[in-house]
Amino acid sequence: MWRRVASLSSFISSSNSSFLAQAACRLNIWESLTTGIAQQAKGVIVPKEKTPFITFVLGGPGSGKGTQCIKIVETFGFRHLSAGDLLRREIASNSADGAMILNTIKEGKIVPSEVTVKLIQKEMELSENHKFLIDGFPRTEENRIAFEQIIGVEPNVVLFFDCPEEEMVKRVLNRNQGRVDDNLETIRKRLKVFEALNLPVINYYSQRGKLYKINAIGTVDEIFEQVHPVFRAFEQVVG
Ligand SMILES: Nc1ncnc2c1ncn2[C@@H]1O[C@H](COP(=O)(O)OP(=O)(O)O)[C@@H](O)[C@H]1O
Ligand SMILES: Nc1ccn([C@H]2C[C@H](O)[C@@H](COP(=O)(O)OP(=O)(O)O)O2)c(=O)n1
Ligand SMILES: [Mg+2]
Incomplete structure (x- = not known):
């Protein structure tokens, strides 16, 4: 370690x-x-x-980030860190921040960056793997800046799963994982937050030449066909 x-x-x-x-x-x-x-x-x-190789995985709620991360892990052996899963684990463990995190997620809002970055930092420090997929993060410019300041690194690659809103709503409402935020009221709020706060982050990485935009419509395998060459191209660098 x-x-x-x-x-x-x-x-x-x-x-x-x-x-x-x-x-x-x-x-x-x-x-x-x-x-x-x-x-x-x-x-x-x-x-x-x-050297650590960091991929941020972005996209609206239900765009298929988690599903594609599973396939990237299987094929390229990354360590998958889902910010949402880490936050849900905090709620389940009744930690000091648990109630605040639960309310924030129910409201479709974003948890304070320091809390989320600390959870990611802990997992990175414990990992034997140097290849990270950081899923659902950064969701705001504040998230992005906090990561740079606390962790002190920038991502090598940023994937963006581009999906029409109505498809995202349909997928989230059919997700069936018992999540408190998978309801029409919260998803509508989340889509507004995505547009207002996450799109600026996506534009930032686009300007820095790090963004890989993936068309998130199609079967899981069809989408992975677009994802695969991104990581193939980096295989020599990633190690
Ligand atoms: N390409 C796809 N076509 C149809 N449904 C999909 C596709 N990819 C994922 N899903 C389903 O949509 C839901 C949301 O996917 P998920 O990977 O959890 O998205 P995200 O992590 O971006 O919120 C899940 O129920 C998943 O099985
Ligand atoms: N960087 C993050 C990531 C997630 N969260 C909170 C707020 C999000 O609506 C929920 C759920 O995030 P998650 O990535 O699991 O959601 P999706 O897979 O996109 O549906 O967690 C956060 O506050 N900050
Ligand atoms: Mg997810």
Whole structure:
């Protein structure tokens, strides 16, 4: 696990004082003091640390983000971190923020960025995998900036599942996962929030040349046919 944390340091700017940056520096020093000596003694060449590869997965509610993430994991071996799932886990565990998160989700609003970013950060630090699919995040400019400030990294790829509103409504109402937000009233609110707060994030990444827009209409396999080449193109870089 420490190797994974240490590897994030290569993506973090030197001026960044985030927890990850500090941990990475400490662990790099620790590594050179301990394993380095042990490996030298054994005559083993220590492999270079892997650089984290981060994909943000965006799209409106019901656009098929989670469904496609399952296929990306199966094919390309990413670690899937769904912001919504992490928040629902907080509600289920009766954590201090649980009631606030539940009310926010019922209202179709966005949970304060610090809460969500901390949950993502914890999972990234615990992960042995350096390839991350961060699903349903960032949903606002505030989310995006908080991630950059707290984690200190930018995504390599941003996928955007582009889906007409009425199709999203239909899918969410048929989702059948017992979610408190899968009702017509909340979905209508969520669509407004998506347009007002998430589209600016999507435009931001489009301007930075990181956005891959996927037509989210079609069968799950047809959509994955568009997703597949995006990751194929990065395979050499991802490792
Ligand atoms: N291409 C598709 N065509 C029809 N239904 C789909 C498709 N992709 C996903 N679904 C279904 O739509 C619902 C929402 O999909 P999901 O992956 O949960 O979307 P999101 O994570 O973007 O909200 C689920 O019930 C899922 O099975
Ligand atoms: N970055 C995020 C992601 C989700 N949330 C909250 C608000 C969202 O309406 C709910 C559900 O998110 P989730 O990604 O699971 O929803 P969909 O899969 O798009 O239907 O969680 C949040 O506040 N901030
Ligand atoms: Mg989802």
